[in-house]
Each structure stands twice: as C-alpha cells, then as structure tokens.
Amino acid sequence: MNRLKKIVYFQNFLKLRFFINKIILDQNTHIQNGNWDAVFETIYAQYYTGLCTYAHSFIPDADEAEEIVQGIILKMWEQKENLENIISLKSYLFRSVKNTCLNYIKHQKLEERYREKAWVELKKIESDFIDPYHNTELEFQITEAIKELPERCREVFEMSRFEGKKNKEISEHFDISIKAVEANITRALSTLRKKISEYMQTEKPLVVLLIISCII
Amino acid sequence: MNTEELITRYLTNENSAQENSMLLEWVISNEANKKEFIQACQIWHNTSLLNSKFDKNKAYTSFAKTIATKQAKGKTFSLWKTISAVAAVAILTIGIFFVLQPSNSNTLTVANNSDAIKTIVLSDGSQIILQKGASLTYPESFESDNRSVSTTGTVFCSVTPNPNAPFVVSTNSLSVEVKGTSFEVSPSKVIVESGVVEVTSQSNSITLTKGERVDLTDGILSKSINNDINYASWKTGILYFNNTPLSTVFKDLERHFNCRFTITNKLLESEKLTGTFEQQSLENTLLMIQEVFPEIEFVSTNASTFEVK
Numbered sequence: 145m146n147r148l149k150k151i152v153y154f155q156n157f158l159k160l161r162f163f164i165n166k167i168i169l170d171q172n173t174h175i176q177n178g179n180w181d182a183v184f185e186t187i188y189a190q191y192y193t194g195l196c197t198y199a200h201s202f203i204p205d206a207d208e209a210e211e212i213v214q215g216i217i218l219k220m221w222e223q224k225e226n227l228e229n230i231i232s233l234k235s236y237l238f239r240s241v242k243n244t245c246l247n248y249i250k251h252q253k254l255e256e257r258y259r260e261k262a263w264v265e266l267k268k269i270e271s272d273f274i275d276p277y278h279n280t281e282l283e284f285q286i287t288e289a290i291k292e293l294p295e296r297c298r299e300v301f302e303m304s305r306f307e308g309k310k311n312k313e314i315s316e317h318f319d320i321s322i323k324a325v326e327a328n329i330t331r332a333l334s335t336l337r338k339k340i341s342e343y344m345q346t347e348k349p350l351v352v353l354l355i356i357s358c359i360i
Numbered sequence: 361m362n363t364e365e366l367i368t369r370y371l372t373n374e375n376s377a378q379e380n381s382m383l384l385e386w387v388i389s390n391e392a393n394k395k396e397f398i399q400a401c402q403i404w405h406n407t408s409l410l411n412s413k414f415d416k417n418k419a420y421t422s423f424a425k426t427i428a429t430k431q432a433k434g435k436t437f438s439l440w441k442t443i444s445a446v447a448a449v450a451i452l453t454i455g456i457f458f459v460l461q462p463s464n465s466n467t468l469t470v471a472n473n474s475d476a477i478k479t480i481v482l483s484d485g486s487q488i489i490l491q492k493g494a495s496l497t498y499p500e501s502f503e504s505d506n507r508s509v510s511t512t513g514t515v516f517c518s519v520t521p522n523p524n525a526p527f528v529v530s531t532n533s534l535s536v537e538v539k540g541t542s543f544e545v546s547p548s549k550v551i552v553e554s555g556v557v558e559v560t561s562q563s564n565s566i567t568l569t570k571g572e573r574v575d576l577t578d579g580i581l582s583k584s585i586n587n588d589i590n591y592a593s594w595k596t597g598i599l600y601f602n603n604t605p606l607s608t609v610f611k612d613l614e615r616h617f618n619c620r621f622t623i624t625n626k627l628l629e630s631e632k633l634t635g636t637f638e639q640q641s642l643e644n645t646l647l648m649i650q651e652v653f654p655e656i657e658f659v660s661t662n663a664s665t666f667e668v669k
C-alpha cells in the first residue's frame with residue numbers, strides 16, 4: 145500500500161466518520177432529547193405526503209391510504225420510546241407503510257377488490273418495483289417526456305396523475321367518453337414507456353442494507 | 361380488449377375481476393410481458409410522486425388533536441390497558457384449550473448456505489433475516505390466530521404487530537413469544553431491539569424489553585442489559601465503536617469477519633477507538649485502524665488469522 149493510497153483511505157475514513165455521525169445526530173438529537181413534538185412535526189413536514197403517495201400506490205382509495213399512514217404514525221407515537229433504536233427514521237417509515245399496506249390488502253376482505261385473487265397477485269408483483277423515494281433522474285425524464293405528448297393526451301394524463309381525478313370525472317370535464325379517457329391514458333403510458341425504458345430497472349431489486357452508500 | 365388497455369384499467373382501478381385475471385395470466389406468461397407491465401406501473405407511480413393532494417398540515421392538526429386527547433386520558437387509558445391485558449391473558453388461556461388444532465397449510469424450510477445474509481418475508485409481512493448457516497421452517501401462510509416458526513442458527517426477526525395472533529419462534533432449546541417487535545434469536549441467546557418478548561426454556565421463562573438480552577447456560581435463562589452494540593452487525597454490515605477498548609474492537613471484528621486476532625502488544629489493549637465502519641472489507645477496516653494507530657502492525661499468518669503487534 146503506497147503512501148498516496150493510504151492518505152486517500154484516511155481522508156475517506158474521516159469523511160465517513162463525519163457524515164455518519166452527522167446524519168445519525170441530526171436524525172436522533174430530537175429523539176434522544178425526548179423532544180417528541182419536534183420529531184413528529186418533522187415526520188409530517190418531510191415525509192407525510194410521500195408516505196401517503198406510497199400507500200396510495202398499494203391502496204386504490206386515497207382516503208383509506210391516508211388513514212393507514214395516520215394509523216402508523218399514531219402507533220409510532222404510542223410506542224415512541226422504541227424509536228431510540230431506529231437508525232433511519234425515513235426507511236423505517238416507508239418500510240412500515242409497505243408492510244402494513246400489503247397486510248391490509250391481505251386481510252381486509254370487506255372491499256370486493258381485496259377478495260380478488262388476481263388483483264392481489266398483480267399488486268404483489270407491482271409492489272417490488274414501487275420506488276418509495278424520489279427517483280430524481282427517472283422523474284426528470286418522465287416530466288420531459290410528458291411535455292412532448294399530444295395536447296389532449298397530455299391534459300388527460302396530467303389530470304389523472306397530478307390531480308388524482310377518476311376517469312369518470314375526466315370524461316365529464318372534457319366531455320368525452322370514458323373509453324376515450326382510457327385510450328388517452330393508454331397512449332400516454334405507451335409513449336412514455338417507449339421513450340424512457342432505459343432509465344427503468346425491471347430486475348427484482350436486491351435487499352439493500354447499505355444505508356448511506358454515497359460516502360466513499 | 362388489448363393488454364395495454366387492461367394495464368391502464370388496472371392502474372386506474374377500473375378492471376373487473378375477470379379482466380384482472382386475464383391481465384395476470386398475460387403478465388406471468390413471459391418475462392417480456394412482465395417487463396412491460398412493470399414499466400407501466402413505474403411510470404404511473406413516478407408521476408404520482410408529484411401529486412400533492414395529501415394535505416400534511418391538515419393531517420398534522422388532526423394528529424395533534426388525537427394525541428392531546430390521548431394524553432388527557434392517559435390515566436384512564438393505562439387503567440384500561442391493564443384491565444384489557446388481564447382480560448387478554450384470561451381469554452388467551454381459555455382460547456388455548458379450544459384452538460389447539462394442527463395447521464394444514466404447507467410448511468417450507470429455507471436454509472442459508474451462502475455467505476450473504478438472506479431475508480425471508482412471511483405471509484403476514486414479518487421479516488426474518490438469516491445469518492450464514494441459519495435455517496427457518498415456516499408455514500406458507502399463517503392461520504388467523506397463530507403464527508409459529510422454528511429456526512436453527514442465528515436469525516433476526518421483525519414481526520408485524522397483530523394482537524390476535526401471537527408470533528412464536530422456537531429453537532431446539534428455547535422459544536420466544538412476541539406480539540410485534542424485532543429481536544435476534546440464536547440457540548443460546550435472545551437480544552431485543554424493540555418491543556417486548558417472552559422467552560421460555562425448559563426450566564424457566566423471562567420477559568424481555570428493548571435493549572435487554574437473555575443467555576441460556578446449562579438450560580437456565582438469565583437476563584442482562586445488552587452492552588454489545590454490534591450484535592446485529594452481521595445484519596446491518598455496520599460496526600460502531602464509541603471510545604471502545606481495542607481488545608473489544610478486535611473481538612467484534614473477529615465475530616463480524618469470522619477471523620482471529622492475537623494481540624501480542626499488550627499496551628494496545630488499553631487504547632480506545634471511536635468510529636463507524638459501514639460495509640467495509642476486513643482489509644479496509646484494518647487499514648483505517650492503522651491510520652488512527654500508526655504504531656499497530658498487522659501480520660497475517662493466514663487469510664483469517666492476524667497477529668497484532
């Protein structure tokens with residue numbers, strides 16, 4: 145091992161120590177001080193919308209999805225002393241949402257949808273590929289590609305995705321048939337997929353244990 | 361109807377049961393179809409990230425209200441908690457006499473023979489992480505009132521809470537009962553990361569809460585505080601040292617990397633190390649230690665044995 149390499153290693157080591165300490169400190173200072181109001185305020189301010197959107201990707205009904213997230217946070221509050229052992233609050237929250245939603249789909253038999261074997265199977269296949277965090281690169285590519293869609297196609301797609309409107313509501317808004325709404329969404333999906341398939345990962349993701357992988 | 365339309369109708373939740381069956385059949389029939397389906401789903405979900413119909417301020421207000429009520433009711437609440445706990449124990453005891461029916465679902469066994477750790481997700485969403493050499497036997501799907509698995513070797517369990525179905529992990533020598541928590545089990549010890557578990561051996565039974573551990577020696581369980589912060593390093597890949605004596609550091613390294621150190625320079629044992637090693641190879645770890653203590657010299661006698669001078 146030559147001298148230069150050694151120095152690089154040493155610098156990396158210092159960086160590593162600094163970053164990890166800082167990240168864990170930032171996250172856990174409030175927890176360690178028992179400043180629960182601040183902890184839960186942060187959860188709502190930083191993660192709530194993301195958590196709901198993530199839950200909504202499993203649960204078709206937005207209100208139900210929001211209720212599940214509220215339930216998880218409330219449960220965390222009730223067992224808040226356990227939080228001291230959590231290394232990453234964020235990944236803990238998103239993991240809880242995924243587990244709870246999959247469990248909910250499995251056990252909630254009131255809603256007809258959840259009794260459908262095929263739908264539950266499709267959700268399971270899909271769930272492995274839903275990225276809970278912002279995939280900025282992919283998101284950027286999608287935003288750019290959406291701009292290039294034909295006008296009506298783009299309007300319908302944006303209304304469906306960004307405003308969360310149901311197909312029926314969109315058909316009424318544009319005064320077109322529901323079939324036409326579906327056709328526009330299908331066209332948008334198909335065009336987007338062809339344009340950006342290279343940015344998407346479709347192999348089953350590995351279990352990622354590396355929490356802070358960007359340091360070295 | 362073509363499959364692209366079926367995917368759209370699936371994503372907008374408009375598909376009939378029959379249409380979903382058709383779609384599923386198409387998706388699982390080959391890899392190219394599955395890829396197309398997944399890509400459509402990914403576009404769908406990556407656009408919804410920009411969707412902001414969820415109102416975090418309103419949600420926080422409602423949360424703050426709920427906890428304020430809960431705090432006000434704190435006393436009655438805990439009284440009720442005690443009463444319901446007593447009732448639950450009574451019901452459970454009675455229930456056991458009635459519900460001792462054998463499981464009829466398929467039992468699966470998974471052994472981890474690889475060097476990497478292996479994660480198994482059970483039908484209730486609980487996760488079991490197997491260390492090298494560990495194995496897990498579990499039913500394909502749990503019954504509604506009973507979740508039992510058995511293990512050999514060291515495993516780490518994150519259990520999905522379900523008050524109606526206790527989760528029981530058994531080894532040859534002890535069993536752990538839990539209602540939603542995470543903990544590590546090996547044949548001779550149990551360490552709790554969060555929640556409460558009950559550990560039973562042939563001779564006695566002990567309740568553990570977070571941060572505690574129990575060791576099995578000569579068939580007797582004994583409880584202590586877990587001082588070993590690196591107990592789960594095999595799972596996390598992270599070693600923490602906080603003003604830790606080098607003698608302990610090397611012991612943790614031995615366990616983590618499955619190697620041996622002989623410390624010949626006794627002066628070193630009293631030196632202390634602070635730092636975090638995340639996903640590092642043994643070589644890098646030793647180099648980093650050397651950077652902090654330039655006086656240390658590692659001499660490897662073979663691939664996994666080192667002399668510390």
